[in-house]
Amino acid sequence: MPHYRSIGDVPRKRHTQHPRPGGGLHHEELMGEEGFSSDSSLLYHTGVPSAITDATPWPPGDLTTTPNSPLLPRHFRLPLLFDDAEAKNLDAVTARRLVLGNADVRISYVVAGAPSPLYRNALGDECVYTEAGTATVETVFGALDVRPGTYLILPRGTTHRWLPTGPGPVRCYVIEANSHIAPPARYLSRHGQLLEHAPYCERDLHGPTEPLIAEGSDVEVLVKHRSSRPGDGGVTGTRYVCPTHPFDVVGWDGCLYPYTFDIADFEPITGRVHQPPPVHQVFEGGNFVICNFVPRKVDYHPLAVPVPYYHSNVDSDEVMFYCGGDYEARKGSGIAQGSVSLHPGGHAHGPQPGAVERSLGAEFFDELAVMVDTFRPLELGEGGAVTDDGRYAWSWAGGAR
Template identity: 70%
Template structure:
């Protein structure tokens, strides 16, 4: 996000001496993308940022996803992945349950009540959507208070942690990329400014407040997710000083938050295609959101989506507010995720097409991820499958009658 910020104490000229009141040098760190060829920030540490005293294996709780074969659409019930009070013993990083994934992106969900450890994703950027709850995301750049409806974009390799607040679960829908995540390119000028036709602007973005100068003693563990061969693995690095020792930073690379309520929907006389609702993109996928809005006002319009084939993409929809008109009668509700894979024609549930005629407003909220490579089913998806969604348009399954919704297994242990 090429939008300059400066926080705390930085020297007048980059790559020059910067000293504390006692004359000791601060240590400058360049955090930059694409080598030295894209957005970056300079951070000034009180201690050596590369100092380590230990390194040990951490295996994130991610199994090997299975192909969607035989091909069919799915409905995953994410709230049932954390039943009862189990969220009180979960943290926002180590207890994520991956639902879907491919080589470009993984989609995970967690309901958490415990603080996360310090965490760094060295594979790609993360875009984390807060379905409900409240908390603070602390990082080497500072802190961001977060709540319901916030997207939080965290650049690759940013050391950070999540601290839930209040007595309700912090429900996070985590989109973990294998690349960087940016606002949709068609909303940006050639220099990176959000343009006049964009549905949000820089005023809507909330950057970190800081600096954070932790007094927590070392040794401090940082959980790092990274590639191990062709698989996803992890390491716990132990540092002799707390990473939150940055006295100041400046640049165009940092975490930021954007609330979905600040997204201004694009509407028209007839139904607008999903790209009109785009907000972010990464390599091999886009992120769109559907928000409360006036709907199509042509006298013969049909406000719900037309039936469509995803020729080049898999569509994942996370239903996180309101009442989604096109899915009425399918069993989908708050906390549901639908997967409509490429090769399957999908659209409104039976009756929704006709019922929508004459509607003037939809009160709905959903986050959509479209991927351009097929998505595989991971552990959280297999556990959350309702077992019947694929047959909901016809009203009967392979054995004739529509099968009942199955019971979900309990949450697995954290590894």
């Protein structure tokens, strides 16, 4: 969806000669979606983008999952997965811990202070929310900076690496699709422009501004891709060795590239009575959506109940990552910043006991959360299993079991 951009040195006409200053031609690469039938960009390399000199298996970590059985709402305490001293030596790619996943999406968490290897995800797009810390993400399209509250959208197949830049580690909530991730279709015109009723616009999407040129030989790149072997969960990896550095692009143009979006630029939609979660939607993927709940004025009907009503997820599992403020509906449940809640399809959920009464008369909620709704059941990853508090399911009944 991102609008057309042209960065660096590109020829006047596509698919025509682009001479190199020292002789010879640049190598044109089309990076496109849906087999030449959707968004794409043309990149101009000094080296051959398909050249490799070696390939070996790379295990991308424990991506196995177990069913949510018995069917329970759950609370995962993500801060327990890492400590800052350990994180100094971890990177934002290989240290990810899988919290939840299904055939459409995987949700991971990572705390990292070291540079990552070069990496690309050949399974689908990635949406990475930075909870804390700062980093520069170098990509084949150019560099992007992230800070607390930044969403980073990385299209499938984008070679990149994470370079933490702050005094402390970067904390990332990673949503990996098996599809593409884009703004909701209802926000877009038939030509792809964000419409007036959308809660953000093109000015809020920030792509690379200049090429990133790096030199090197025998450069390693980690690739996550599909697997058909039992036990892999459909995911495996390969370690390539490239004769030249992948960051050799002198220019590119098109509508497919990584970009950032600051959650503070999302303009919340409010009403006289409680608005349903779709008004908070920011992105969508195949069989899932991403919403964010930001600080906002709440319902202004004189008899309004500001916190959500009880609801049953008939068609979806709801995953909420609590990343700032004080989430009114969950007070008393043990949930705090860095927590993730899972409310599975087939189980009614809503505010904790007493939350409705406490919310009456409220005019503003100071809360920040990222929500993923999936349309197929989620299973528990290794990181979810070890951080489940074991008590959340009973919290609506006063904690008794």
